[in-house]
Amino acid sequence: MRKLIATVVVALAVASPALAEESVRIFDAWARASVLASRPGAAYVTVESATEDQLLGVATPVAGQVMIHAVEKDGDISRMKHIETLELPAGERITLAPGGMHLMLMGLQDKLSEGTTFPMTLSFENAGEITVEVSVLGIAAVGPREAAE
Amino acid sequence: MTSTKTTQLRRIRFSLWILVAAAVLALGGAYFVRMIGVREPPPVTVGEAAIRSEFSLIDHNGNRVTEADFLGHWQLVFFGFTHCPDVCPTTLAYLANVLDRLGGEVERVAPIFITVDPSRDTPQVMAAYVQAFHPKLVGLTGSESEVAAAAQSFRVYYERMEEATAPDGYLMAHAGHIYLMRPEGRFEDVFREGEQSAEEMAADVLARMNGKQ
Numbered sequence: 001m002r003k004l005i006a007t008v009v010v011a012l013a014v015a016s017p018a019l020a021e022e023s024v025r026i027f028d029a030w031a032r033a034s035v036l037a038s039r040p041g042a043a044y045v046t047v048e049s050a051t052e053d054q055l056l057g058v059a060t061p062v063a064g065q066v067m068i069h070a071v072e073k074d075g076d077i078s079r080m081k082h083i084e085t086l087e088l089p090a091g092e093r094i095t096l097a098p099g100g101m102h103l104m105l106m107g108l109q110d111k112l113s114e115g116t117t118f119p120m121t122l123s124f125e126n127a128g129e130i131t132v133e134v135s136v137l138g139i140a141a142v143g144p145r146e147a148a149e
Numbered sequence: 150m151t152s153t154k155t156t157q158l159r160r161i162r163f164s165l166w167i168l169v170a171a172a173v174l175a176l177g178g179a180y181f182v183r184m185i186g187v188r189e190p191p192p193v194t195v196g197e198a199a200i201r202s203e204f205s206l207i208d209h210n211g212n213r214v215t216e217a218d219f220l221g222h223w224q225l226v227f228f229g230f231t232h233c234p235d236v237c238p239t240t241l242a243y244l245a246n247v248l249d250r251l252g253g254e255v256e257r258v259a260p261i262f263i264t265v266d267p268s269r270d271t272p273q274v275m276a277a278y279v280q281a282f283h284p285k286l287v288g289l290t291g292s293e294s295e296v297a298a299a300a301q302s303f304r305v306y307y308e309r310m311e312e313a314t315a316p317d318g319y320l321m322a323h324a325g326h327i328y329l330m331r332p333e334g335r336f337e338d339v340f341r342e343g344e345q346s347a348e349e350m351a352a353d354v355l356a357r358m359n360g361k362q
Binding site: 032034035036039040041042065067069071077078079080082098099102104105106107139140141142 | 231232234235236238239242243245246274277278281282306310312314315316320322323324325342343
């Protein structure tokens with residue numbers, strides 16, 4: 001019996017990352033090169049979930065803390081708003097981009113240098129944890145696609 | 150005679166009631182606006198004569214400067230802060246891109262970044278920050294009151310927002326415009342990153358500098 005439970009646990013552990021990758025897709029993970037290590041950096045991703053899900057949190061070894069920020073426009077004033085969780089409606093592509101939603105990287109170990117990459121782990125309510133490699137683009141970059149064009 | 154007087158009194162009373170009603174409506178309206186948190190929009194409309202380039206601040210080399218130091222140059226002015234992770238670097242990178250597209254005419258332009266967070270943005274911090282974006286970019290800081298006065302002259306709105314999870318427990322909210330000021334310090338136009346490409350903004354700025362618009 002104990003052996004059976006162990007087998008099931010192992011099977012689940014192996015199966016869950018595969019399931020996660022199927023339900024949630026993350027692409028175009030990039031960050032803008034930062035000027036000073038003591039200033040927050042910003043990272044951007046595009047997320048799409050086949051089923052309804054929620055992004056609960058983000059972590060990376062290069063920063064002490066990652067916060068999900070939305071930008072509220074009140075006329076001409078931009079206010080950054082810290083959001084606890086990001087709703088992912090089924091099948092809808094959510095793009096974080098400059099001037100809008102972004103991941104604020106606080107407590108950077110070092111400034112983000114162009115041409116480097118770093119791992120970032122996104123935790124979803126249903127899909128679990130997914131780690132992606134984030135490309136650090138130039139300080140003037142507006143996105144990985146524009147850069148490629 | 151009496152009846153005329155009564156009519157007059159009635160008229161006066163009626164007028165007074167109208168005044169009272171208007172006052173109640175105005176006050177109530179103002180209170181309602183405050184209650185729902187609607188702020189007066191900053192007057193950044195095109196052609197706003199009240200917007201002027203007037204300031205006394207410290208540049209990123211530690212020198213006291215005023216608008217007089219930039220007279221004769223078309224000024225491109227943006228207010229922000231260095232702890233701003235997204236809008237400020239995006240806008241400054243865009244501004245740098247515009248400058249690169251002005252060719253030799255860039256010598257007639259003074260791009261200026263004024264912090265709204267002077268307690269953290271010292272001249273040393275501003276120096277490291279502006280140099281990362283463009284060699285011509287000038288960073289300005291000062292005391293809280295000097296920065297407030299500069300923002301007032303540009304009619305720029307900003308505020309400190311308490312946010313426990315942010316560095317030092319606060320963020321700044323601010324208008325994200327780039328002001329184009331004429332060589333004598335008068336307002337010419339306002340641009341916003343994302344509303345036109347860097348090429349388009351550069352072409353527009355060049356046309357204005359050369360009197361084609």
